[in-house]
Amino acid sequence: MTTGTAAPPRGAAAELDAAGITTPALRGAYARCRALNAEHGRTYFLATRLLTPAQRPAIHALYGFARMADDVVDAPGAATVAEVVARIEEIRARMRVALSGERDVLTDEPVVAALAHTVERYAIDHRYFEDFMDSMAMDLTVTDYPTFDDLAVYVHGSAAVIGLQVLPVLGTVVPRAEAEPSAAALGVAFQITNFLRDVGEDLDRGRIYLPADELAAFGVDRELLTWCRERRYTDPRVRRAIAHLVARTRAIYRRADAGIALLDPVSRPCVRTAAVLYGGILDEIVAADYDVLAHRVVVGNARRAAVAGPGLLRAVAARHRPGVRRRTR
Template identity: 35%
Template sequence: MTTVCDVDTAYRRCEQITRSQAANFAYGIRLLPPVKRRALSAIYATARRIDDIGDGTLPPEEKLDQLARTREALHLLPGDDGGDPVLTALADAALRMPIPLAALDELIDGCAADVTGRTCDTFDDLHWYCRCVAGSIGRLSLGVFGATDPGRAEPLADALGVALQLTNILRDLVEDRMNGRIYLPTEDLDRFGCTLRLDGARFADPPERLIELVRFQARRAAEWYDNGLRLLPLLDRRSAACTAAMAGIYRRLLTRIAADPLAVTHSRVSLPGREKAWVAARALVGRSA
């Protein structure tokens, strides 16, 4: 049986992973009370592990094998954690809170799609992918936050995850393409006459077409934020502040992308740390960014 000390050590490891690797999410997580902060860190550390398998350098068949073994290990929770600190923390959190661990299956499905090179022909395809890799995290987080009306809250948490992932896709447009991945739907590329073919480290498409494509995607993401942020009144103050901080950082990033669409075709767009801290501080006092 895992001791209390072992659990504390496991949570500290998850918090360390979150602080070092979750540059944007860490600002919101800090606003939670300790029990919820530790639980959300356990969820993030687990998701980070799954993402790292998909984004790693192993051959595809080995990645898929690791994802399958990770899925099997998660299915044993909240019972046998195998002495793994990340799984120990996640199992403890799941015993304390109604965290829907089955949502991690969807995250693994999304990562497996990356490994196999699945492409998105339509927005429905992209929505499926976003729901797997990010909507799942929204639903897992909701298990930590709690909500006054869970039935209403769940699809809103899912929508907010989709909004964040759509922003990620725009932010990482060049980086993903250099890694052989295109997430934007083929139907949208065709609509705006773009191929996202690389010429060195930049896209070869005419700039005016890229601008139209990126702004179209940014407007779509903004609509998902508008829907997802209806979740905030259903959460307690600290959980709402955490959610508002994370969403606020990404929405400001989206606003920056929409204002200068060609920036994402040259490099990865980001916000300075002081701006992220400002967004988090406003979220804590209940003001939007």
């Protein structure tokens, strides 16, 4: 993969200018990450529009790297598990080289180059990326999670660390460590929301990201889920199990919500909007009577606009309001 020297799109260029990123190859690397976010992370990308332009490239870089690794794991095709493992370890190796300060990845792996620049700029702990890669590797061998505690091991690396990665970019008005538990919880809430929305698609890949013991309490197992998926039908037992897990996920959102007030004021509208939009997925699951196997629920464009509009007004107001001193460490 190469970045080339083509100028970034106009919107990306304005963000890169605001962030003070001037090197042509690095600008191309960040523009690539932004394109990945715009293409694949519809809710996430919309929320990033509420950040200051200077913050957005870093968020795009973090998203772009996560997306690149996730796509390797989930990409369809005839690749064997060994081949996918090799590619994951190749990405991990490139990541380690880049995070060590080497810059030779700039021309052949732009997403990793943008990541390394962001990590250095915001002093993000390298451990979070190792944990993330560990969870990506788990996807190749683990297809079921007996309990919520077992699922939590996976979700720590796939989601909690994402919240911890973006926290330095968002900034805080308290020492960063005080905001970390809420940031991690919000990442977990987003991830489990995705699991509930994508039960059918994940099942098609042979995976179940819902705790088996909590499903079993409602008489649900892999066999029943598969039977329902094949017939595009959601059994009442499945509906009750999903309703229970939706309620449990809402409780995680409530724990995370307290942390929004700890963020830099200019970042709060973005995070609040993301939380409302992702929470809206749960609302859509409820509205569909917990039918997550016949079709994939989505938050409609009208609702996205209704949520993002007020968020934009709050974001603009926050940028022009004398704020509390920002902390990033």
